Amino acid sequence: xxxxxxxxxxxxxxxxxxxxxxxxxxxxxxxxxxxxxxxxxxxxxxxxxxxxxxxxxxxxxxxxxxxxxxxxxxxxxxxxxxxxxxxxxxxxxxxxxxxxxxxxxxxxxxxxxxxxxxxxxxxxxxxxxxxxxxxxxxxxxxxxxxxxxxxxxxxxxxxxxxxxxxxxxxxxxxxxxxxxxxxxxxxxxxxxxxxxxxxxxxxxxxxxxxxxxxxxxxxxxxxxxxxxxxxxxxxxxxxxxxxxxxxxxxxxxxxxxxxxxxxxxxxxxxxxxxxxxxxxxxxxxxxxxxxxxxxxxxxxxxxxxxxxxxxxxxxxxxxxxxxxxxxxxxxxxxxxxxxxxxxxxxxxxxxxxxxxxxxxxxxxxxxxxxxxxxxxxxxxxxxxxxxxxxxxxxxxxxxxxxxxxxxxxxxxxxxxxxxxxxxxxxxxxxxxxxxxxxxxxxxxxxxxxxxxxxxxxxxxxxxxxxxxxxxxxxxxxxxxxxxxxxxx
Numbered sequence: 001x002x003x004x005x006x007x008x009x010x011x012x013x014x015x016x017x018x019x020x021x022x023x024x025x026x027x028x029x030x031x032x033x034x035x036x037x038x039x040x041x042x043x044x045x046x047x048x049x050x051x052x053x054x055x056x057x058x059x060x061x062x063x064x065x066x067x068x069x070x071x072x073x074x075x076x077x078x079x080x081x082x083x084x085x086x087x088x089x090x091x092x093x094x095x096x097x098x099x100x101x102x103x104x105x106x107x108x109x110x111x112x113x114x115x116x117x118x119x120x121x122x123x124x125x126x127x128x129x130x131x132x133x134x135x136x137x138x139x140x141x142x143x144x145x146x147x148x149x150x151x152x153x154x155x156x157x158x159x160x161x162x163x164x165x166x167x168x169x170x171x172x173x174x175x176x177x178x179x180x181x182x183x184x185x186x187x188x189x190x191x192x193x194x195x196x197x198x199x200x201x202x203x204x205x206x207x208x209x210x211x212x213x214x215x216x217x218x219x220x221x222x223x224x225x226x227x228x229x230x231x232x233x234x235x236x237x238x239x240x241x242x243x244x245x246x247x248x249x250x251x252x253x254x255x256x257x258x259x260x261x262x263x264x265x266x267x268x269x270x271x272x273x274x275x276x277x278x279x280x281x282x283x284x285x286x287x288x289x290x291x292x293x294x295x296x297x298x299x300x301x302x303x304x305x306x307x308x309x310x311x312x313x314x315x316x317x318x319x320x321x322x323x324x325x326x327x328x329x330x331x332x333x334x335x336x337x338x339x340x341x342x343x344x345x346x347x348x349x350x351x352x353x354x355x356x357x358x359x360x361x362x363x364x365x366x367x368x369x370x371x372x373x374x375x376x377x378x379x380x381x382x383x384x385x386x387x388x389x390x391x392x393x394x395x396x397x398x399x400x401x402x403x404x405x406x407x408x409x410x411x412x413x414x415x416x417x418x419x420x421x422x423x424x425x426x427x428x429x430x431x432x433x434x435x436x437x438x439x440x441x442x443x444x445x446x447x448x449x450x451x452x453x454x455x456x457x458x459x460x461x462x463x464x465x466x467x468x469x470x471x472x473x474x475x476x477x478x479x480x481x482x483x484x485x486x487x488x
Contacts, residue, residue: 001045003110005101008038009094010114013340017118017152020144021337028087028336029383033376035090035097040369042100047365052357056305056350057096060298065092067294068255071287075254076261077449078417083382084256091339098347108316108348112159116176118142119156122149123182130186139186147331148338150189153180155323155341158199162315194220195326199318234277234329236268241276241285243267252288261285264451264482275334279327282334302350311353320345385415392424401432419448423455426462435466453483 012034016022022031046053068088075081102108122141126149129139138146160177164170184192198220243265244253253261259274276282283292323332323342332338392407405428411421422445430438442459449455456479463472 001049001051002101002103003107005038005042005097006107006111007114008034009098009101009344010111012038013115013337013344014118016337016340017122018142020142021148021152021335022087022340023144023148023335025083025383025386028083029379031336031340032086032090032379035093036372036375039093039097040365040372042097043360043365043368046360047362050359052359054096054099054351055356055358056302057099057347059305060302061092061095063294063301064298065089067291067297068287070251070290070294071255071257073251074248076257076451077254077419079382079415079419079448080256080260081254082417086379087336088255088339091336091343094340094343095347098344099351102348102351105313105352108313108351109163112163112176113172115156116172116179119153119176119179119183122153123179126183126186138188141183141186143337144335145331146187146189148335150184150187150192151323151326151330151332151335151338152341153184153187154189154192154195154326155319155338155345156180157184157196158203158318158322159315159345161203162318166315189330191330192326195322198325199322202314202318202321233268233270233273236266236270237273237275237277238281239267240265241278241281244285245281245288248285248288250288250290252284252286252291255286258282258285260449261451263453263484266484275331277331278329279324279333312349313352316345316348320349381414382418385411385418385421388414389418389420389424392421392428396424396428396431401428404428405432417448419445419452419455422448423458426458430462430465435462438462439466439468451482453479453481456482 012031015034016027016031019027022028042053045051069085072081072085102111122143125141126139129137129141133139140146140149143149143152157177157180160173160180163173164177167173198217240262241258244258244261247265258276262273276285280292283295287295320342323338323345327333327338333342388407388411392404392411395401395404395407405425408421408425408428411418412425415421422441426438426441426445429441439459439462442455442462446452446455446459456475460472460475460479463469463475
């Protein structure tokens with residue numbers, strides 16, 4: 001059974017990595033549903049076979065999930081927060097699944113072998129992209145972008161390297177390592193190389209002296225200073241996130257809200273970004289003190305739970321460490337496959353050694369399975385609504401406003417948090433019914449994305465057409481305020 005779960009986890013990982021890191025809504029939805037299915041199977045298997053599950057993961061997971069849910073209290077963009085939270089919750093559930101599945105080293109090896117074909121394909125695609133581009137630009141292969149590709153491969157390179165060191169027949173692991181390095185090198189991530197270099201003292205604890213460790217640390221510090229001394233964009237992005245945190249200290253702007261709130265809180269005149277480029281800034285800005293504190297508390301609880309019998313497997317532990325270090329000053333956990341990788345590696349690292357276990361009660365297993373089935377329609381609804389919005393846009397472009405209006409209304413019924421469906425309802429109403437109806441619907445859209453300057457500018461247009469000049473002027477002023485003066 002454990003080997004079957006390990007294979008399932010490998011299939012989920014390859015799927016996520018192959019489709020832009022599961023960044024698109026449909027892919028992240030399938031990831032969430034797959035994890036819920038595997039989780040339910042593990043619980044039901046444990047309940048009916050008396051196969052005990054490790055007890056130590058549950059308290060930290062409960063703390064983290066509860067703390068992160070605080071970001072749902074008053075998000076800037078409710079649609080983003082409520083569609084991204086299941087992805088984060090699913091990544092949390094992967095941790096106990098991995099602890100269960102990777103109890104035996106052989107099952108973890110089977111999991112890794114199934115990842116190697118992906119790394120080969122990824123490496124070949126990256127080499128091809130580099131050759132066609134003259135080895136100048138960054139390459140992402142199958143991942144969403146170069147940052148996502150660098151983060152994903154940073155996590156698994158130490159794992160393959162550790163397997164080479166520990167295995168008598170290391171050919172397969174050498175192939176995996178070479179392929180992962182090929183894909184990683186094409187991403188051309190300076191910080192990725194630094195994150196890997198930082199793991200060397202832990203990878204060779206007996207061969208690298210304290211003096212050499214100090215030299216590596218000094219080189220890393222110099223590298224960080226060199227990398228960021230020529231550009232203030234990243235510092236401005238961090239300052240922007242801290243402004244969000246200062247204005248929303250307890251629950252943040254909501255999961256995924258950094259991109260929606262960026263222009264409203266923008267610091268400086270640097271490049272526009274949808275990511276804070278730091279997991280610390282991300283947690284503070286999007287989850288506030290409650291979410292950030294919960295993550296820290298969960299980590300401390302996990303360490304305390306495992307302190308007495310800790311036996312970390314070095315490869316997965318170093319992979320998780322490299323990924324966490326990479327996330328400190330780069331895009332990382334915004335991409336679901338990197339959340340998945342961290343949870344998998346943390347679970348594999350903690351699965352060794354002895355720990356207290358307990359069988360799952362049958363009633364609890366059945367309840368979780370039933371709850372997963374009941375949640376599925378609600379998880380699928382945002383994706384269905386997004387497809388209806390796209391269909392409505394096509395109908396509107398084809399000169400069928402009545403049909404478009406019905407599609408947008410159906411989308412709003414499926415997902416009441418969607419601002420896009422309200423926005424397009426307003427646009428259709430403006431064509432069919434006039435400006436007054438459009439104003440009411442546009443205000444509904446703004447209530448679901450209150451810091452979007454474009455929505456305010458569209459409202460100003462509808463108000464002007466409705467001959468509400470004073471309100472139109474105020475809406476236009478609000479649009480300029482929220483867009484850092486970029487809207488004309």
